[in-house]
Amino acid sequence: MTWAEPKVTLELALAHGLTADEYDRIIQRLGREPTFTELGLFSALWSEHCAYKHSRIFLRRLPTGGARVLQGPGENAGIVDLGDGLALVLKIESHNHPSFIEPFQGAATGVGGILRDIFTMGARPIALLDSLRFGDPAESKTRYLISGVVSGISWYGNCIGIPTVGGEVAFAPEYNGNPLVNVMCVGLVPTDRIIRARAEGVGNPVFYVGAKTGRDGIHGATMASATFEEGAEERRPTVQVGDPFTEKLLLEACLEAMATGAVLGVQDMGAAGLACASSEMPARAGTGMEIELSGVPQRETGMTPYEIMLSESQERMLLVVARGREALVREVFAKWELDAVEVGRVTGDGLLQVRMDGQLVAEVPVKTLTEEAPVYRKPTERPRWLDALVAFDPLTLAEPASCEQALLALLAAPTLASKEWVWRQYDHQVGINTLVLPGSDAAVLRIKGTRKAIALTTDGNGRYVLLDPYAGAAMAVAEAARNLACSGAAPLAVTDCLNFGSPERPAILWQFAEAVEGIAEACRALEIPVVSGNVSFYTETEGRAILPTPVIGMVGLLEEAERRSTQWFKGVGDRVALLGPDAVSLGGSEYLWTLHGRVAGRLAPLDLTGERAIQSACRTAIEAGLCASAHDCSEGGLAVALAEACIAGPAPLGAEVALPPGARTDLTLFGEGPSRIVVSVPRHAQRHFEGLMRECQVAWSWIGTVGGDRLAIRVGGRSVVELPVAQLSHAWRNGLARLVA
Amino acid sequence: MKFGVVVFPGTWSDCDFHYVISELLRQPVEYVWHRSPDLSEFDCMILPGGFSYGDYLRAGAIAGRSPVVEALPDFAARGGLVLGSCNGFQILCEAGILPGALMKNECLQYRCQSTHLLVENAETPFTRGTRPGQVLKMPISHGEGKYYCDRQTLRTLKERNQIVFRYCTESGDVTGEANPNGSLENIAGIINDEGTVLGLMPHPERAAEGAMGVTDGLLIFHSLLGGLVEAGSFLKR
Amino acid sequence: MRARVFVTLKRGILDVQGTAVKRALEGLGFTEVKDLRMGKVLEVELELQDAARARSRLEEMCQKLLANPVMEEFSVEIVDNGTRPTLPERARGD
Amino acid sequence: MRARVFVTLKRGILDVQGTAVKRALEGLGFTEVKDLRMGKVLEVELELQDAARARSRLEEMCQKLLANPVMEEFSVEIVDNGTRPTLPERARGD
Ligand SMILES: Nc1ncnc2c1ncn2[C@@H]1O[C@H](COP(=O)(O)OP(=O)(O)O)[C@@H](O)[C@H]1O
């Protein structure tokens, strides 16, 4: 025996991130002091990251059921039925802290992790999306982070050959010390081939497959639940390194092995590695598991049981195999030149037993590690500073001297500017399914062998959520669904990534609770189930939290792939219509931030019934072939939406627009509000379109005509914008590239 | 015509080529594992895009020394045709089957975008469905696609008309702006002296049906298949 | 003043490239390779005369830009002091 | 037997990466960098006793795989002959 375990004390438990209460609880449950390896297991499984201790109570509020839901939260990923014997698997996950420490590898391993969550379910990943937040773009650290993160995602996604088809990038100083890297993946699986992370069948062998285990990221899961303090950069925790090539082999080998029917259950070994997989799999199935660690393929010498159980080495999986079919599994993995080693078996006693060279080093009931993990309901409190913030009325500020300059400034603002600098580094076409590439409201991918397509988007606005967590979060759901509607898709399901500061602070937990409630309300109203998600708490540095940022990943379905739309104008003479209510606000707007440097004010009201009607009207018009384009008004308001419709396409086109007078011109042009969509309608379809809108009983009006080489906007008869599309395009295309160069 | 699509560990355009050949062109096609040196049943071998062996040393370096690649010169000498796209082009250069090398993109970043290609040589089995001077639209997706060779090699390539495609503008001008990766003289694709092995960085398989927005890639497949070309239906574009 | 800066992964950090190259070499029959790690080398020419100063500036460059201390380590080697070249004889690759 | 293999771009071929790093260093105030070229270094451990044999095997590896003669050149440095370590002292990155 080359290892010896230290004696476990309260101090040691505290150093592992457990509280004194939690430590007492462990002793009480075990009826004795835990061994060192057991302490490691508890510290990982009872961490915020694995146990959702502070969020679980709130997450119960989310609607998770629906006719199409085949798998809700609780597995590696959620699943919805697509029909035609196919199902869509989806999940989003954050890799915020690792990406701050090592942007390239942090982001890359984020991609690797989310891919594994998808193919553990038996699905072939078909698309990735990345939702990113960075700090002040003027800071050199921000530039370093964005280039590192984007090249990390690019490297992993491109190398493994899964297209990255969408995402978002936004900037705010609140993310300076805490960039957000949320990655979403969707995969396709025949409905009868779904595999779950369950250890079924007492006596079945347990296989370790994939890369070898090293000392990477031990304590990574606990790190993800600890805020950054001064000196965190110096502490230099071990980072994990991604190996997309090995993951590609693992992906192919797993899918091939699964197709034989010999694989009964799979879980990936990511955060908290083997510890997590070997306890969660039996817990879900009501079984137990015994593991012998000496056989685990190791990259380094002298690893202790504790290290092997907690290692976060990437590109590894734990498989439960049908007894008698071990040879088949070994053969497949040998073909792909990967390790596949039998390391244990499923037992019936509900215990996780870990041995090293035959010697027992841990023996814990799996339910104690999982279901019986502590759950907290910590106090929440609406922060007092919020009142002053929302009391601010943006209309007390002077109107801009030139609305044209304001529009150009907004188009060049890094949060609004074209993200082509990012997505041209991602292969977004491999698999030849991508019908709508990045650059429109949602990406659209066909489902080969059917007439169908799916639409994908991620959305979230931290400023809105800061000012009104409930409405801001609901608006993120509404906007995601609206982006799908603009491409012609009906929403199917949500996967959400909730990025917040420390839940131990009442104000933050209040934001969280409100936001979850807002998401739940919007999902109920729009009838979209939440089938998977992720919580990233403690996203703060020295007490300064990020903007509360729930990110909504949403998938939608187009019954006819042919009937899809994109956001840019296409035909000279097409008429432009605005669907939706008039109500907008400069509160929390990009305008207020870019021109006045403030985040304050009230949000425009969100009427979910109206939202649903508008989306349905838009979708119906697209399905009927009446729209040449559809683009939702989001950050930057109507003027930015119109400009984008002019310049985002392959062949820029101008437009003439006339708007009724409002309270103020800047409000009319740049005010932001939900439920608004700009569509363009070919002349021959006008009548039909008008009839349809009447039928749908939604607010709408004609506002202009496509054509020419300038965007001209009149408000109340007065010309307020008249700019060449080339100039708009220049501002928009170079806004981000200029900053990161 | 029977196609073989080579699969290395890390290849990813294999399925896309397979789909285009079997579903769109309705031609016989099979995957060929990289260990297989027996190519006798095939007429045309495709080396698709991807990151063979992760491209960890240099793009295509490790795959360039595999059994299937070592069998290619013989295969071509016996009349077989070889098409290497993206990683396939890199592998052919690394194996010395095509001259030159593909280096990191000049911008030092990966590029996935649409490009235009000027047909320089329309007399190859891969391009005889095109006109010389014709501009084709085809996407690229690579991090190491900057073609490089020494002066002597470049001279030879020109003398023997081995440069098949150059990056150009939509209107056919070979300019620096149209060059997405810094390739020497905008070279996007070359052919061996015998005219049997073509390497190109762009992805014809991603430009082979209306749903993808471009169909110019089909010209390469149809050139290979010959029949339609002879019928003249593709010469009028 | 000429110098070489080596930036390599810390021991214990998975060397993805090195592992792949070692395997490929084995496949080609070079079975005598017991271990292989891959790193970067920067050949630098500095406008400085003093070797100690050069070393300290290079180390500063490593800390600030060339290496990420979370996963990489570096070493600096002064190759010549401006007068006598001490580079090992090169076996040209062609 | 330990050795180092250097693979660098041939002189005369523009080293885009090296140039980018040089420019970044200048931006950070390291204006004394006159020239900078970037290459790969492979730290190899061989199961061989004889230095000459090791060198010739490594050169063979370079020719067969490690370097692409179209654009790269290589050099091999034997670091120790199994008895005395002659590695220059390392300035650790931390
Ligand atoms: N990080 C990214 N990766 C890939 N695509 C992105 C990224 N950021 C933005 N995009 C794409 O750019 C387009 C515009 O994004 P965004 O402004 O966030 O759209 P919207 O306001 O409609 O949600 C979308 O097609 C989006 O998918």
Ligand SMILES: [Mg+2]
């Ligand atoms: Mg949108």
